[in-house]
Amino acid sequence: MSDDEDDRRKKQDERRHPSEKDETSMPRRARDSGRVRAAIRTELEEVAGDAADKNTVKTTGRNAAQTVIALDNISLAFDEPILENVSFAAKEGETVVVEGESGTGKSTILKLILRLLVPEQGRVSIDGEDITHLTFDDALKVRQKMGMVFQGAALFDSMTVYENVAYPLREHTTLTDAEIEARVREKLEFVDLEPDKVMDQMPSELSGGMKKRVGIARGLANNPEIMLYDEPTSGLDPLTTATITYLIIKLQRELKVTSVVVSHDIRSAFRMASKIALLANKRVGFFGTPEEMTGADDPYLREFLGGF
Amino acid sequence: MILDGVNDAAKRTVYSLQEFFTLAGKAIGFIFVKPFYAADLFQQMDVIGVGSLGIVLLTGFFTGMVLALQSSVTLAALGMTDIIGKLIAGSMVRELGPVLAGLMVAGRVGSGIAAQLGSMRVTEQIDALNTLGTDPIKKLVTPRVLASLIMLPVLTVINDFVGIVGGNVIAKFYLGQPTGMYWRSVFEQVLSGGFTLHYIPNDFIQGLIKPFVFGGIISLAGCYHGLKTSGGTEGVGLATTRTVVMASILILVVDYFLTQILLAVFSP
Numbered sequence: 001m002s003d004d005e006d007d008r009r010k011k012q013d014e015r016r017h018p019s020e021k022d023e024t025s026m027p028r029r030a031r032d033s034g035r036v037r038a039a040i041r042t043e044l045e046e047v048a049g050d051a052a053d054k055n056t057v058k059t060t061g062r063n064a065a066q067t068v069i070a071l072d073n074i075s076l077a078f079d080e081p082i083l084e085n086v087s088f089a090a091k092e093g094e095t096v097v098v099e100g101e102s103g104t105g106k107s108t109i110l111k112l113i114l115r116l117l118v119p120e121q122g123r124v125s126i127d128g129e130d131i132t133h134l135t136f137d138d139a140l141k142v143r144q145k146m147g148m149v150f151q152g153a154a155l156f157d158s159m160t161v162y163e164n165v166a167y168p169l170r171e172h173t174t175l176t177d178a179e180i181e182a183r184v185r186e187k188l189e190f191v192d193l194e195p196d197k198v199m200d201q202m203p204s205e206l207s208g209g210m211k212k213r214v215g216i217a218r219g220l221a222n223n224p225e226i227m228l229y230d231e232p233t234s235g236l237d238p239l240t241t242a243t244i245t246y247l248i249i250k251l252q253r254e255l256k257v258t259s260v261v262v263s264h265d266i267r268s269a270f271r272m273a274s275k276i277a278l279l280a281n282k283r284v285g286f287f288g289t290p291e292e293m294t295g296a297d298d299p300y301l302r303e304f305l306g307g308f
Numbered sequence: 309m310i311l312d313g314v315n316d317a318a319k320r321t322v323y324s325l326q327e328f329f330t331l332a333g334k335a336i337g338f339i340f341v342k343p344f345y346a347a348d349l350f351q352q353m354d355v356i357g358v359g360s361l362g363i364v365l366l367t368g369f370f371t372g373m374v375l376a377l378q379s380s381v382t383l384a385a386l387g388m389t390d391i392i393g394k395l396i397a398g399s400m401v402r403e404l405g406p407v408l409a410g411l412m413v414a415g416r417v418g419s420g421i422a423a424q425l426g427s428m429r430v431t432e433q434i435d436a437l438n439t440l441g442t443d444p445i446k447k448l449v450t451p452r453v454l455a456s457l458i459m460l461p462v463l464t465v466i467n468d469f470v471g472i473v474g475g476n477v478i479a480k481f482y483l484g485q486p487t488g489m490y491w492r493s494v495f496e497q498v499l500s501g502g503f504t505l506h507y508i509p510n511d512f513i514q515g516l517i518k519p520f521v522f523g524g525i526i527s528l529a530g531c532y533h534g535l536k537t538s539g540g541t542e543g544v545g546l547a548t549t550r551t552v553v554m555a556s557i558l559i560l561v562v563d564y565f566l567t568q569i570l571l572a573v574f575s576p
Contacts (some may be wrong), residue, residue, distance in 0.1 A: 029572075050473045114439050148439040154432035170441045218440075228439075 026284040049141060054230040067128070068226060068258040069113060070233035083110055084282040085122070092274075095252050095259040097269040099304075100279030106262040107151075109279075110228050113260060114146065115139040126226070127220040144172055147219025151231040153211035161188075161214050167224045187217040191247055220255075227251060229261040233268050241268060248272050256262035266305065278304065314552040317461055329534070331445065332528050337449040338443075356417050356452075356527075357459035363412050368467035369402055372396060372474025381519035389475070389483050393493025397468075398474035401498060401515040405468035409561055410522035413460060420532040421452055422551040424448035425534025434535065449531040453524060460523030461516050468515060510574050518566055520557050529555040 002035040031280070076083045082105040090096040098106045112116040115131045123132045131142050155164050165184045169175055175183065185195040191213040202209060209301050212232060219227055232248065233241040245268040251257050263269050269276060270290045277295070278286040278301065286293060286301055293301060374394055383389045425448060428434050437444045472494055479485040498511050533547040535553070 085446045111435075116435065116438055136443070140438075140443065143439055144441040146439065148436070150436060152431055153437040156433055156436070157427075157431070171442055173441065 003212060015240060049295070064273055065094070067094050068126065069096075069260060070125040071112065072111070072123050072125065074112060074119045074124065076105070076108065076112070076117065076119045081282055083119075083279075084283075086279075086284050087122075088275075088277045088287050090258050092258055093252065093256040094274040095248065095261060095272050096275050096277055097261045097263055097273040098277045098279065099263065099266065099269055102234050102264075103281040105282065107137055107230050110148070110230055110260065110262055113226075113228060114143055114148065144168075144222060145224055146226040146228060147216075147222065147224040148230055149212065149219050149227070149229045150213045151234060153203070153208075153215035155206075155211055155214055155218070157203050160199065160201075161201050161203070164214060165218045167218065167251075172222060184217075184220060188214075188222050190220065190250075191217045192243070193217070207240075209236055209243060212236070212240075212244055213247065216244075216251075221250070223255075223269070225258060227257045227259045229259065229263070230265065233263065233265045241265065242263075244268075245271050280304075313562075327536075328528070328532050331449065331532055331540070332524070334445045334451045335449040335528065335531070338446045339454055341446070343446075344390040345447060345451050348447070348535065351454055352451045352455035353459055355420070356455050357462060357556050360413050360416055360459075360463055363416060364409055364463045364467045365470050367408050367412050368400075368405065368470035371408055372400060372471030372476075373478050374435055374533075375385040375399055375404070375471070376478035377482065380478065382532040384483070389479075390552040391517045392475065392479050392483065392485065392552040393490040394497040395471075396479075397472055397494040397497040400471040403466065403563075403567075405464050405471060406515060406518035406522060407559060409460065409464045409519060410526065410563075411525075411556055413456075413528045414529075414559060415552055417456070418526045418551045418555045419548040421523075421527060421530030422534040422537075422547040423544055425531060426547040429535060430540050430543060443493035444535070449535070452531060453527045456523035456527035457520055458523075460519040460526070464515065464519035489541065501508065510570075513574050514567070518563060520529065521562060521566060523561065526555045527556045529558065532573045 010116065029273065035109065047199070067089045071089070072087050074083055074086040075081070075267060086109070098109055100106050108117065112119055113126070115124070115134060118225065123130045125131065126142055129141065129142070134142060152226060155161075158166065159167070162181075162184055165187055166180050169180045169183060169237040173180075184199070188198065193213055196208070198210065203214070206214065216227075216232075227248075229248065232244050236244065245299075248259065248261065249272050252259060253272075261269070261272065273290050275289055276293050277284050280286075280300060286296065288296075294305065297300075376392060379392060379395050380389060381394070383392055425434070428448075433447075434444050437447060476487060476490050479490045480487055530551045533551045537543045537547045539546075
């Protein structure tokens with residue numbers, strides 16, 4: 001490198017504002033990413049702090065809370081049995097995480113709650129109403145109480161982000177265009193996306209984490225009382241996983257939404273769960289709080305939790 | 309063992325037929341039920357109609373030309389080249405126009421519908437519609453079926469016209485027949501017996517009922533196989549292949565029976 005070039009760089013450095021000088025060796029994108037990561041870490045530390053108090057707070061509320069989702073002795077088989085006598089319930093504001101090995105019927109449980117599948121035996125109740133024998137049209141109405149976040153986000157790829165989030169509002173409400181836009185902006189901001197940047201983008205232009213967040217915003221658009229998540233953190237890097245986990249906890253705390261989360265991610269499950277339902281051998285092998293789960297002596301549970 | 313296999317295959321066939329006709333009944337029934345997805349309908353009319361215009365124009369023009377070329381040999385031998393317009397118009401309007409437009413649209417649109425709905429199925433977008441409280445048949449199938457029912461007769465009329473124009477090119481430049489004479493012969497065939505509210509020529513009836521039915525076959529085959537897709541991208545490929553095969557075979561088979569029925573009912 002020539003002396004002239006060194007001199008020019010020194011002069012450029014002197015002209016820079018002092019606040020810029022310490023970061024000049026990092027590319028701009030990396031600096032932004034570093035700030036975001038730091039913000040997420042801080043938020044997660046806050047959540048972890050709250051988690052220490054959450055069970056005490058919730059236990060008090062839970063006794064008075066009503067059961068919102070109840071599965072009662074559900075059995076289902078396709079070519080072979082999938083679920084046998086599965087029962088658990090989620091009370092108002094609770095987050096129930098359904099855990100289990102692959103192929104144990106975790107996602108099937110969400111489809112039963114959505115009434116996309118009908119059990120051969122038992123009943124599924126939403127707000128005390130048995131939805132098992134509803135007609136197709138009545139089931140569509142019940143589904144309007146729920147928001148669903150799919151494993152691959154399942155955004156409509158022929159629509160923009162705005163149209164995706166606005167879809168349930170256009171379908172089921174009489175809101176004006178201005179009101180719909182305000183609601184879409186509110187939901188996108190809730191999931192930490194900048195509306196002006198993402199609203200006109202197509203799903204194919206988004207990263208995996210952004211797709212999941214738009215999926216959550218779409219699920220939330222109708223202000224549902226129930227949120228269902230199918231593997232919300234699968235296939236994401238650890239920091240994006242932390243962000244999505246944080247969003248689910250934020251929903252629980254700020255909007256008091258009752259949630260059922262199907263997940264493989266035991267670490268996230270412990271962060272967000274009010275209760276955990278562990279599926280094993282087509283049945284619910286354990287249903288209780290994360291603390292009860294870690295304290296249990298059951299050999300299968302200990303094996304499942306592994307080194308956690 | 310063999311009987312069990314036959315029994316299972318029969319059951320599967322009956323079940324598939326039941327599914328297909330249930331889908332068809334719902335899709336057509338939803339045309340008259342609110343909400344109407346007008347934007348989706350116009351978008352599909354654009355995709356199916358305007359999008360298929362190019363291949364329909366090409367197919368029609370060259371079919372008309374080759375038909376004129378082949379028939380001119382026989383007609384010249386018989387000294388009857390002055391009726392070439394009649395022959396081209398009759399063949400195009402009654403048979404070749406609807407069937408060729410149907411086959412072309414089956415290849416282009418039927419496979420497109422199956423691929424699109426199949427991809428939506430494997431990426432859980434159909435489940436997402438269900439969970440958002442929308443009936444996927446109403447939102448996705450009805451606009452496609454209605455658009456096909458409207459646009460296939462329009463495409464067929466265009467196909468017929470360019471086919472007849474293609475015949476005109478050969479009649480003029482190969483047989484040396486004046487254009488006026490050719491078109492008089494065409495109108496004699498197409499408007500035989502006049503055209504009033506009380507009498508619509510048989511050619512028009514056949515030429516418009518057939519593409520209407522074919523439009524239904526193509527869109528329903530695409531939607532049926534698309535919605536039934538499973539097994540990821542391989543499943544999407546299978547769905548498109550099955551759609552084109554099913555729609556093409558059904559067009560040819562239904563064309564025969566429809567012709568029999570229409571000739572029996574509307575023949576003068």
